[in-house]
Amino acid sequence: MNPTETKMINAEVVLIKSKVKNAKIFIVAFFAFVSIWFWFWNSQESPYSILNNSINIGLISFLLLLIYSISKKIITTKTDIKNQIKIIDELTVTNKYVDYGQKRGVRYFITLDSKVIKKYEVTENVFNDLNINDSVYIEYSKYANWILKIEQNGIDIENKQMIS
Structure with a gap:
């Protein structure tokens, strides 16, 4: 899309x-x-x-x-x-990986086929449910790229612990 x-x-x-x-x-x-x-x-x-x-x-x-x-x-x-302009897009998960940082613990990331939002930190459950080549529906603000909504198959996958 x-x-x-x-x-x-x-x-x-x-x-x-x-x-x-x-x-x-x-x-x-x-x-x-x-x-x-x-x-x-x-x-x-x-x-x-x-x-x-x-x-x-x-x-x-x-x-x-x-x-x-x-x-x-x-x-x-x-x-x-x-x-008050937002961008609506459907992106594909191109990769997913786990970051075993020593101080912040284990973090789970998905990479997206976008020039604006290249990766996104998700929870462990979402990480396990998502597969490479899955589509993700995303809405974000145009200039500062604040995530307004991110879903996969109608299920909210936003990481509520993320600040920005």
Whole structure:
């Protein structure tokens, strides 16, 4: 199916606003965590000061990158809310894989035949139910690409734990 542009309904605009709110809450919580980390580790005499400084630099870099990427998406979201245009498309699952990350645990991804949304994190149940070459119906905002709806055979497969 070719991507089709259509007008968003008010419920979809509210959904985008709630996702933006969740992203802002995440940034504030992560910033608070990093601040507490700095306060705790820098107030102690540590024999591992080089390691401590390396971890601090890594956290600051990650925090700045995270703030930049989420801020960019939030700014682009203003255009979505102003224009209220969404894209409707039917995509094919081209691959699926499991990421055995050590810190975040096991994560399940599907890759889609799209230039805009190349991969999507799903739950384990959805991962097991989906097969390669299955069709996925998707609706997303035009500019910031917020997922509004993602279904397979009429069943909602959206990962509710995803922020953006």
